[in-house]
Amino acid sequence: MSKEIKVPNIGDFSDVEVIEVLVAPGDRIKPEDSLISVESDKASMEIPAPEGGEVKEVKVKVGDKVSEGSLILLLEPASDAAADEDKSAPEETEKAPEPEQKPEPKQEAKAEVPAQPQPAPKAEAPPARQSPTARIDEESFSKAHATPAVRKFARGLGVDLGQVEGSGRKGRITKEDVQGFVKRALSQPAAGGLGVAPMPEIDFSQWGEVETRPLSKINKLTGQFLHRNWVTIPHVTQFDEADITDMEKFRKEMAAEYKEKGIKITPLVFMMKAVVSALREFPRFNSSLDSTGENLILKRYFNVGIAVDTPDGLVVPVVREVDRKSLVDLAVELGEISAKAREKKLKPSDMQGGSITISSLGGIGGTKFTPIVNAPEVAILGVSRSKMQPVWNGKAFEPRLMLPLSLSYDHRVIDGADGARFTTFLSRVLSDTRRLLL
């Protein structure tokens, strides 16, 4: 026989809104389990079960208004449910006749006198054992506007309710808000691991008109890699400049000659060659840390990644065996890979196996920048736009074309002195490209 479970005496509250239904048909509940949460203008509270059993039918839904005596649900009391189970499983009963399914007298007594609903406590005592990841500020947790069930749920997950924004009425924090908070925290693993609070969800439209555009697949992937590299690699950026006056004179002559053949020769191919010379001189820049972080893997190949700006985001195809290719070969290949990148035809394998990366913003502008190391590589060379500058030659100022270089490196692998040696070497080679032949 189903029993009607009604809203007990809830003091001065009447016509209060149901803000959460905490049980569903089929649930087996124990006495004192919370059935629904209700909220008045002043407080929220949970209505507990007067006795245990199986929920047969729930008669309220979120948004309903209830008062003392309103029907919440139909319950098959524990004793009846057990009896039914006995009937449906006679063999079990025969095999194990001992346990008597008599309801405890205490429970029956409670059925007569419904347990008193508990208003949401102002401050909850912390449980004996907290989640190891939990850093709950008890003061802000206690002040948060949430029902006891949501508090319990949040505490179980180690979520500090003080940091969760409520989407419920009057800013009440719902179970979904806590779930959303956890999801966002998990999608920012590095920040979570560093114990940094996740970004709050902000409604920017409150300050004016906005438009939401999904990030491209490339944006999302690149973002994850950059974020990981930014927070896990101790970066140092060494700035320098190279006098490329002579190099540019030669390049322009070559560029004019090869233009007719449809080959565009830019300063970048010289940089690729110069970088390979520097890698030969400083082999640690052509290495990767192994996954244990205890060994350095030195590479005997010279593959250079080139950051390419595409309408969908940044990609880094790798030009292989740069040491074995001529400036013209490299110019041709650069043209091919940038076209492939912009037409989204690069395969994942085209973007792997690099020794070092060059990020050239020289065609755009800027004086210097701090590129992020493209792990598992340990260094990246940023190149900005060259500029005519007065350079002191010991007797007078001379107009020279100066190229700004920004070398970021992984400080776990490369020391500051070697960083400066590398850019100084690079600068010397670019200032006198005959050195590329050495």
Ligand code: CAO
């Ligand atoms: N100083 C002055 N001029 C430069 C220069 C420099 N350092 N580098 C290139 N230029 C000139 C080129 O000579 C060319 O001039 P002309 O049109 O007169 O011949 C012009 O700038 C445009 O060059 P480009 O950009 O087409 O060619 P590139 O070989 O220099 O670069 C590529 C190719 C694919 C690297 C480039 O197009 C690109 O995508 N750059 C952006 C990379 C990027 O986004 N990096 C940021 C990543 S975050 O770390």
